[in-house]
Amino acid sequence: MWSLTRPDAPSGRPVLVVDDRVTGATPEVLAAGVTLGMPRREAEALASFAVVLERDAAEEARRFERIVAAVEELVPRVEPVSPGLLYVPVAGAVRYYGSEVELAERVAKEMDRLMGGRMGGDALIGIADGPFAARWAAASAKVGEPLIVADTAAFLSRLDLSVLREAMGGDEMIHTFRWLGIATLGELARLPRDALASRFGKEGVLAHRLATGEDRPVDPREIPEDLTVVMEFEEPLETLDAVAFAGRVLAERLSKALRQRGVAPHALVIGVRSGEGEERVRVWRSADPFTERSISERVWWQLRAWVEGPGVPGGIVRLTIAPSDLSGEGRQLGLFADESSRAETERALARAQALLGPDQVLQGRPQGGRLPGERVSWSRWGEEPAKPDRDPAAPWPGATPPPSPALVLDRAVPLEVEWEDGMPSRIRLGSRWEPVLTWSGPWRLTGQWWNGRPDLDRYQIVTSVGAILCVVCDGKAYLAAVYD
């Protein structure tokens, strides 16, 4: 695991590197309470003093390529996960180099040679059983002091639950576990798996597997020959634009083939042959099955890294992408709920947000209340929903009964009502008077006199064109909602 630096960051100033979430920060920013993986908006609010830089993943991959190539000289078939994180299968290498300690030292020395500076060139090295434990062993290691985990289960048991955030795709389940009094992976591992399965489903089982060191189950299959996509070029491709175009076409062809078979890979083997006959191969790995978008991304990152980094002598004459570790489980999607349609929906809503502003694209969630307008808690689409102010499950005596009106006015509009002996007889709708056919009420809603809120009387009034909810306050009638 390596920390990637940003050469374009202004020196001496606090810096925050973000995409949707925080991917990097300087110590001053971290001291302000920002953590890696925190949502961007939250981080920007906490560290308003910091210079914010957009993450450039392709550039990071290009710069990381040197490291990957160097490690690959020592151990074949390394698996980069994302720029900065590399898995190295060590079983064979340990036998070759003698021990895990020897291997870790060789890697650190190679980094010294390549990067200079401190031992390991700032690399954090962890060795453990399985990628999840190894990743957090590396995160717990110090520069120049590789952490070799002898007892993976014991090591994991001490880790805080937050390490599951990446695998769980968010904090929701972690918050639930904490609410249940579980703080570490060890406490989670002690729970019976079947109980987690029944309460949390597939995600609960995954969390338990990770906590017990079993890591993510992968269902590898033989790679069918026809799923490897190949493109050959009579004229070698030398410019980045030409290579990028070819890569995109090939990635789309692979995605289509995968979609037709209902499978998704956990690893991608990207290979090129140069005009001088040199073969280069890189394996990209992901804990979650690759999606169409992530396949295109990885292919682009890798090709850019090769072309802009060491260069491909003689240009590229052959490009191949082979899916590996195919998993049917990862693509069990609903009939319409495929990844591309979700991305399209997000793009459409983001476009609406850009046209109207973020406050006009909203999601509502139930909350408690007595008036129809109080029973919806609004939040901006795309942001974490606010916690409801009032518990929707609590009893709300005196609440306006269902069915709920479909139109609830954002502010009560004065309504002309004619009363006969205290009963509504006619209401004015636009330019005409409509006789009241029937009504129910009044239902008194006692106001909070200590907050200056007056008492309200509610009436459901039915006319020939439909029903409305009318509120009477201090002798004046208002239209509150329409049962449309």
Next chain:
Amino acid sequence: MGIEEIITTPLIERNADDLLELASGRLVELVGEPGGGLTRLGLRMLAGHSKVSTVVVVDTRGWISPAAAWEVGVDPENLVVVRCPDHQLWPKVTAALLEGVRAVYAEVPLRFREQDVRRLAALARARKVALAMRSTGPGLPGGLAHLRLRAIGVTWEGAEQGHGRLRRRRLVIEATGKGVAGIPRIIEVEDEGTDAVRLVSNVVVDQARRAVG
């Protein structure tokens, strides 16, 4: 409206419940004054789609309440409300949504350009989006909607001169357009405040004697 004037020929050639479904690539127009229950009916049409994907409501006044949508079976996690009070932006916003969302319920502003609505209908067909449009004004240009549902009467049960509460609505609707093979029909929809909004009768209207208005 004189119900007795309607010739009550049972409709047997198609599933009557289909009239309350919003099919992909189809435009359903809902016409009628506010208060009749068409908003709730339109939201109910999104319920099935919300089980599998995000559905969107375009709200031109900022009044649509998701609570009514939840009651008729729309999944709260998959419902997004887009408020668009600017009638000039409305075509652009609705078009952007049709590019990526599978089911949309859109209120039509009082002032709209016919060509904009035609383009939106064409876009919905091309993108196979299920689209319901709610007109509060004169309605959409003729022949545009696959199915046009016009409210012609509404009655409520449950409220009795101050007692009780609103419990059940019966909405009488005239259905026209290609969705009913060009043969106008009168349907009644019953709504008890749950997701059990249902079609309770479905009769062919004799063109010469139909009583609508």
